[in-house]
Amino acid sequence: MSNPDTLNARPLETEEHVALDEDYVLTTAFVEKVVDAADDGDGLRLRGLLEDLHPADVADLMGFLTVEHRGVVVLWLPPELLAATLPELDDGIREEVLERVPHLTLAEALQELDSDDAAAVVEDLEDDRRERVLAAMPDLDRAAIESSLGYAEDSAGRLMQREVMAAPQFWSVGDTIDHVRAQGEELPELFFDIYVVDPLNRPVGGVAVSQLLRAPRSAALTDLMEPINEIAVDQDQEEVAYVFEKYHLISAPVIDSAGRLVGQITVDDIVNIIQEENREDILRLAGVSDEDRGSSISEIVRGRVPWLAINLGTAVLGASVISWFGATIEQIIALAVLMPIVSAIGGNAGTQSLTVTVRALATRELNRSNSVRTFWREIAVGLANGLVLSPLIGVAAALWSGDWRIGAVIATAMVLNLIVAATVGVLTPLTLSRLKFDPAVSSAVFVTATTDFFGFLIFLGLATVVLL
Amino acid sequence: MSNPDTLNARPLETEEHVALDEDYVLTTAFVEKVVDAADDGDGLRLRGLLEDLHPADVADLMGFLTVEHRGVVVLWLPPELLAATLPELDDGIREEVLERVPHLTLAEALQELDSDDAAAVVEDLEDDRRERVLAAMPDLDRAAIESSLGYAEDSAGRLMQREVMAAPQFWSVGDTIDHVRAQGEELPELFFDIYVVDPLNRPVGGVAVSQLLRAPRSAALTDLMEPINEIAVDQDQEEVAYVFEKYHLISAPVIDSAGRLVGQITVDDIVNIIQEENREDILRLAGVSDEDRGSSISEIVRGRVPWLAINLGTAVLGASVISWFGATIEQIIALAVLMPIVSAIGGNAGTQSLTVTVRALATRELNRSNSVRTFWREIAVGLANGLVLSPLIGVAAALWSGDWRIGAVIATAMVLNLIVAATVGVLTPLTLSRLKFDPAVSSAVFVTATTDFFGFLIFLGLATVVLL
Structure with a gap:
């Protein structure tokens, strides 16, 4: 997407530097530049400003803009960045942005995301748009999203990603590393624990990746593994957050009612939930229902x-x-x-x-x-x-x-x-x-x-x- | 420590099962058993009840007990479990417990902990006790704790652990894995990113452990590494929490004023800080200063x-x-x-x-x-x-x-x-x-x-x- 040869492109280092102040918040100067470019309808300059931002910063930027300016910015966001930004947006702003994105672009963007993030976005679509967007996606991605949406809102099932690194009980460290090298594509982008499963795919223990790395290739996983905290797929997210916080977990396996491994939850999603629950508590005590920057x-x-x-x-x-x-x-x-x-x-x-x-x-x-x-x-x-x-x-x-x-x-x-x-x-x-x-x-x-x-x-x- | 042959020992599985209810909270029945055993002065039974609890659950238990019962329980906690429980306790209760532990026991217990956790405990000791406890520790552990306490309270320096996995720029994946296998003892117990450093020990990028695992042994770290968010050692913990939350970090390298790698912060510590900051906000809005279960x-x-x-x-x-x-x-x-x-x-x-x-x-x-x-x-x-x-x-x-x-x-x-x-x-x-x-x-x-x-x-x- 980057096009460093056009007149409008700025040195990346400099844009990055200008965009955030020492508190990791977008500077007023940067927001004004974006507003100016949007007012001028200068799409290339806009893209130059935006393309090196972290998705979390793009989401922040959207919160600082008016509805009109957001409309222009969405048009000029590179598709991958748009996809990564969607899960970061406040609910109100996400709904507004989703209405502006053509459904084919959206179907394409969602394929870039992990199943839990994609499901969180699809959830916000109106019924008929949801059908059209899902229909435009490959079967496998659609199935993953539909299965995620099949779990209750705020449940572990909705929160988990289906991609997970599991290993049979009889594997050694060497077997596991070879498998990861060979099958890397199908594994989650990041994982922190390897779940050891029995022949019925029920987790029996976990090995932290750093422990795996430390052990000789010949070591048996069952000798390295430690007890794990299993999360039931229908558990409430507040419950899940409590377990993560109490036992300092980085990731945990999610199991179905038969005890079979169906996914994993990682701590980065938990941090969001803790903030959300805290936000709800503090606002509810003051008698404020859900509202955010995007609320009218x-x-x-x-x-x-x-x-x-x-x-x-x-x-x-x-x-x-x-x-x-x-x-x-x-x-x-x-x-x-x-x-x-x-x-x-x-x-x-x-x-x-x-x-x-x-x-x-x-x-x-x-x-x-x-x-x-x-x-x-x-x-x-x-x-x-x-x-x-x-x-x-x-x-x-x-x-x-x-x-x-x-x-x-x-x-x-x-x-x-x-x-x-x-x-x-x-x-x-x-x-x-x-x-x-x-x-x-x-x-x-x-x-x-x-x-x-x-x-x-x-x-x-x-x-x-x-x-x- | 476990002594399954005494009359008082119970099958482990059963105790665990009885201790926590479905909300991961200690059951009233279990707390009462502990109180009974403490009242009877039955130390062996007490130890049998406690020894298989997670440190976080022991800390919870302490919160549910009176001062007198806490005094008895502390006496019968196995030393390793006592050490692991100390960082989990509420401030007020921790101070009270610390007063009851002989300083040699404490010096021994602290050696079991990571430098950040040990420093957090030592910080709570009165000046003369602190001196005596530190004097009873090996030089290396003492130096780590003293250096940690040298940083301002609530700063990244206080929060970080000094143990960190760094690799020079010229290493391959194979070099790195071999190093971890050979030097495992000196590395942090758990790590999630490998920091690639230049000859002056300044971080230039990071490789997630799962990415390392996925790459062939011959791959160069510099080809795998991604940009990292560096944390300055004097940064405020609230600031650090914000960066972790915003960019969904699992761990981040901490650098000194010359940009050299001095430690790492992991997300499990951040979760505690987020909760602490939220707690402060909600209580301050209601006009309540710090108080906890242990406050008189x-x-x-x-x-x-x-x-x-x-x-x-x-x-x-x-x-x-x-x-x-x-x-x-x-x-x-x-x-x-x-x-x-x-x-x-x-x-x-x-x-x-x-x-x-x-x-x-x-x-x-x-x-x-x-x-x-x-x-x-x-x-x-x-x-x-x-x-x-x-x-x-x-x-x-x-x-x-x-x-x-x-x-x-x-x-x-x-x-x-x-x-x-x-x-x-x-x-x-x-x-x-x-x-x-x-x-x-x-x-x-x-x-x-x-x-x-x-x-x-x-x-x-x-x-x-x-x-x-």
Whole structure:
């Protein structure tokens, strides 16, 4: 593709150097050059700028461009680079880009990819386009993609690549090396472990490639092999990521229900999943549904408004508590001034307990064997927080209002609401998790709604009893 | 260590099977068995339970135990297993365990570990113990650990292992395999890439081990090698993790300031760093400092109270805004009922904008080239959220209060406060990041303080102007 003789081509070294800053992020200057070339419709210059970028950087670039500029860039990306870029794109941008690529070009590009990456791209196509693209591919590639799509989304089967390096139990190191040299084409481009299989193709152990290299040609694989962590093909990807992380795996064999080797998962795919799961957790805690750089404003609003609307409902609930005490507030306006303090601190403390609990559940530091202890620890923390903070606010409120009873009421209300906050902060995610729901979804809304409700109720209720 | 002939030993297969549930988490039954054995002081039974666990599972087990039980378990862990478990422990628990291990045992255990893992453990020792442990180690191991500790905390130098597989440019595949077979002892236990170096020991390319295996013995390394991503020894670990993640690396060479190869970093260490950084982000957003399973209640309270205290200060600020409008509230009690709704929705919308921005900064989807566009997008989202939600609350408030002007005031105040929320939600982390601070720290407190302040100010101010 490269065409170093045209006027527009730049020395490769220099382009590379200009494209990324010291933080491995595309420079504004480089992005502007791309935008200028796209505006001018200067395709050759555009290709010159793009062709030596890493696919991950092309994907980054797409995120920095507008829809219009992305449209121009896609036209001028060399086909191999387009193929390698597709799996790297944010979902929203990938869908948009896929719509612009003719289906024959796409069918060709997908053949360049590993079966798992190709399947991830095909998955995003609309039904009728998917049929046409698959129909334009060679039988073998199509079968691999269709088989991958046959597994549940987010399962190990969808994640694995079918290409795998397996060796029978009776092979020596020499046999294995000779096989790899002879059959290199059919093996995965990169592999880190050789899976030793029995006559029924069931893995019985693994040999790291560096261990194979170290051993004499005559050594038997069965003498070198170590136990392996097998992944079931229907296992959830979050589960798979946990096993990789916990046992520091680089790759793992995937087996079907009969225990037969059907593919392998490598750690580079796991890194993406860990980031994705973390992203989901952090955004869900804040009440944001999936959105990315490519999302339109209306998509973002549709993702965020439902949570705000639920929050509006719970805020109205809190307001209705206040309205029960209208007569009290009418007599002591100071209560209206102080009441948001009680609910705010409760909300914050509840969010602390909630976040710690959600995180501990995600990393499985928290499970049935220590949930009761964790619960009591959070309650103790809530009480301690209250005993530290309530004298501060109690004294301040007493001085400001000139009524020590108001100070006593707010201090007591704060201690009680901090215990409520700890209780609801730890029980909400634990309960959701026990019921097999994602503990991050909707927890935050429920926790702050509860601390608002009880914050107002305890403070205004106590005030009514004590002060009137 | 294993002693299958004693009365207390159980068949290995069965223990393993009982220890973990289908989620790869230690079962309550297993943890209870360990607790029972520790209570009975039955060391042999304890060792029988523990000796076939993976170090990661021993670390998990420690997290589920009390301080007292941990003390007993440490005594009965086989030394090799203790060594392998140390790097896996939570920081707090590791410090506690280290205090219980005699320094000669520790010096012996550390020799079993790779230099990076050993350094991570030694780092946690108090100064005088560190000296004694290091003094008890062979010169070579001590030198490796001391050199590792010479690099800044959280730097690539601290993260790397010094053991690395390098090959001169003139070697063939055959030369390389012969070298590995002969010198296997000095090489890293596992390696995934062979780094080709020039006569000054500067890396010029890399060959994946599986590619080496595939090539004929006569092939030259320089013909097989591909460009590599070099990591500078003083690079921050977060930076290193970003490069690994972006370019899907399995391992990368680390170079000193003269460009010479000094070590390698492998992806399994990166997975831990990614989790650690994500953990920090999610906890900091909630105002929780570092705490883990091993933290005492007073440590947890010391970590959380400062944020709650700051929040108390900002809540007082919000309350003072309300107090300015005491006269208005006295005349229309309905305002006291409705005002928390305006601030609550503002706080939630601000947290949404904030979280999305912090996340985009962490993944570098957001940088100088698109920060202005991101800002305007958030403002547009804030306005749109307001236009969707404010009619709901406006009509509800008008009906409830019987005064359409109160409905108009709350609807207008909500739109304005949602724009404030978007502004402060996106500008706070952007500004912190521009000033080289962590955008997650203290952002949430500042955002909700601002939305509370303006929420009360706009709503009560408008009400004073319109209604009185």
